[in-house]
Amino acid sequence: MTGRLPWVLLGGLVLVQISYPLTGGGARAVVTVVTVALGFATSVSHALLTRGARTAALLVAVTAGGGFAVEALGVATTLPFGEYAYSGELGPRVAGVPVVVPLAWTWMAWPAWLAAVRVVRSRPARVALATVGLAAWDLFLDPQMVAAGYWTWADPHPALPGVPDVPIGNYLGWLAVALVMMLLLGVADRTGTRRGDTPMYALYLWTYVASILAHAVFLELPGTGSALWGALGMGLLAAPLAWSLREAPP
Template identity: 50%
Template sequence: MVTTARPAATASTALPAWVLVGVAVLVQIVYPLVPSAWLTGVTVTSVVVFFLASLADVVRVHGVRGGLLLVGIAGGGGLVAEAVGLATGFPFGSYAYTGTLGPELLGVPVVVPLAWAMMAWPALVVGRTLAGRGPGVVAVGAFALAAWDLFLDPQMVSAGHWTWFAPDPALPLVPGIPLTNYAGWLLVSVLVVGGLHRALGPGRGSGPATALYLWVYASSVLAHLAFFGLPGSAVVGGIGMGVVAVPFAVATWRRLRGSLHGTLRGT
């Protein structure tokens, strides 16, 4: 079933999403500054608030049904993929959660499918912005989602939230995480972003989703380099995710500049 995009939102309807974006950014800023005993709690809080920001934004753009589709396709799809992965080793490789991330469903911490959903919407916005329409939207959006794991997995493995049983072969500079993991992420991302793109119907750009994606990219590079002691993933993730994040930032800047010029000419 296809849903149609809602009319352009006013500033007031966007306010809840922007407030949640601000809170998500604040929680992530706090993360490297809190005592180590608080880190897991802040990690879970960060994911929950980020998820709520994405959910509020997709509801703003595509209505309540759009929010349900995000939860069902991205959250539910992520849960199924993770549960199958734990049981069979496909498609990511053999791994296990260490029990540090809170309540679990089908052996998967509940926060994990929320993480899939929280980034799926911004990734789709990236795909729609850079590719416009057609299969390119899914290709670019899926890469935008999967590339995030170049930061996520090294950080979470380093923090002890999950472990890999057969970590080789791995990417240069990022030991301990098998190449199969990234292939699995790309496969699941194609299915998730493709499903969302088809189910949500035509859409437009989104300021909150744009801010979320670009914040995750820039803050991840800085945090891995300066706070987490993971310079390898800072470089690899900076290049890999930057393949889409940098052109997306340029396209966003050009759009904003064009809007500003249009406003100034109209005054």
């Protein structure tokens, strides 16, 4: 059962995410928190089962710990994302940051890293591609969460065409943070690709495809561009990952 745990958690994540467009208000906030918790558990359990306790602990320290630190810095100083504030809808906050938010960094950082490890061989290329793979997720995440009222920007300009409520500077901040995280994950995980990494490939590709569909069809967003920008951004990693999986995973 333990080897199947990431698959079981991923299945639960998919089911909960499917329910997101069907909910609203407080129920949608609950779905969001449960989704993040399941994503976190999926990635951490996979790291623990395939790389061991040390790597799993480092993953949490770098991404959840680092994510909290940078989010608290951002709320307090506007760096590196710009001036923004969280509402109270995502549950308890510490230093102005909902406790659940740092877990989201872990959720997507690990599959982004492992996807890059599979796609390219050199460590600098892996770090660069994983950085883009993680940061590009925010092209979906921020427009969706801002529309839901979970956080807001004091001045969302300049913004990407079709995505009016999120400043471009936020995405640049994500790139900077993602780069540091991937450099550290590159030190923490030197094992290369493993057969058991398939659940993380599935997690990354599911997030990519489901996000495009949700933003293009199911979510009522103020702009029309997030589906396109997210598809282009995450596609830089998702497309070569999907191509690589034409062959059986190693």
